[in-house]
Amino acid sequence: MLRKKRMLQYLKTHGIILRRDHASDIGERISAFTRKRGRINFIAHGMRRPTSKLSSAILPGNIVYLTFAKQKAWNLTGAKVDLSSALAVHDLQIMRLFSAVREIVDMLLPEDETDEKLYDTLETYVRFMAKDSHTYEAKKYASIRFCTLLLKHLGHLPDATICQINGEKINSSEKALWRKDAGFICSKCAHAENSKEILSLSPLVLNKGVKPQKISDIDVKHWEKVIADIYARVAERELLSFSK
Numbered sequence: 001m002l003r004k005k006r007m008l009q010y011l012k013t014h015g016i017i018l019r020r021d022h023a024s025d026i027g028e029r030i031s032a033f034t035r036k037r038g039r040i041n042f043i044a045h046g047m048r049r050p051t052s053k054l055s056s057a058i059l060p061g062n063i064v065y066l067t068f069a070k071q072k073a074w075n076l077t078g079a080k081v082d083l084s085s086a087l088a089v090h091d092l093q094i095m096r097l098f099s100a101v102r103e104i105v106d107m108l109l110p111e112d113e114t115d116e117k118l119y120d121t122l123e124t125y126v127r128f129m130a131k132d133s134h135t136y137e138a139k140k141y142a143s144i145r146f147c148t149l150l151l152k153h154l155g156h157l158p159d160a161t162i163c164q165i166n167g168e169k170i171n172s173s174e175k176a177l178w179r180k181d182a183g184f185i186c187s188k189c190a191h192a193e194n195s196k197e198i199l200s201l202s203p204l205v206l207n208k209g210v211k212p213q214k215i216s217d218i219d220v221k222h223w224e225k226v227i228a229d230i231y232a233r234v235a236e237r238e239l240l241s242f243s244k
């Protein structure tokens with residue numbers, strides 16, 4: 001009787017490289033968010049050679065067309081760069097923003113869960129970040145907006161329409177207020193507390209389907225803080241590089 005061969009699985013998909021670490025003897029440890037398979041981890045071999053084509057393709061921030069063959073684990077068999085944002089982004093401040101966003105995606109997205117809608121949103125963001133014509137301010141806004149969407153999408157962003165202290169509705173025309181340990185609160189509760197920990201935020205970032213609009217520097221700073229707070233709570237670690 002013939003022995004059954006273990007079935008080989010193949011995967012061809014676009015993916016965004018989130019992280020690449022040296023993994024001593026075995027190769028490079030890669031985390032990528034792929035369109036067809038969600039976030040996957042794999043080891044890439046043979047990338048240490050200076051002539052390795054894979055090595056120059058598998059850089060964090062790149063959008064790459066990836067091919068895999070899977071037996072026990074995903075084996076990378078090819079990588080063709082679609083967008084090299086690793087090369088396009090050279091401003092240090094922009095790089096910091098961009099790597100903070102990749103860090104959040106890498107830490108918070110579960111493995112092997114396909115989410116094409118989120119993939120497309122991230123790809124749009126990556127393409128935006130790689131364009132020279134956009135200003136630093138626009139890129140900062142896009143980063144905050146993407147993180148807010150991501151946190152909301154994954155269910156980590158507390159409801160900004162209900163006060164987390166007294167349960168009352170927060171008027172959409174007023175500023176949203178944020179207290180690190182509570183979440184969004186109404187202005188009445190904020191007045192009662194009179195604490196320095198409370199940030200007031202433009203709710204613009206939370207609006208659905210609006211084009212990026214300019215928000216003030218203070219709003220940008222406060223939103224960064226909110227994102228860092230939520231990230232710290234969910235990932236149980238500080239965000240390395242969101243703001244300087």
Ligand SMILES: [Zn+2]
Nearest residue numbers: 163166186189
């Ligand atoms: Zn309240």
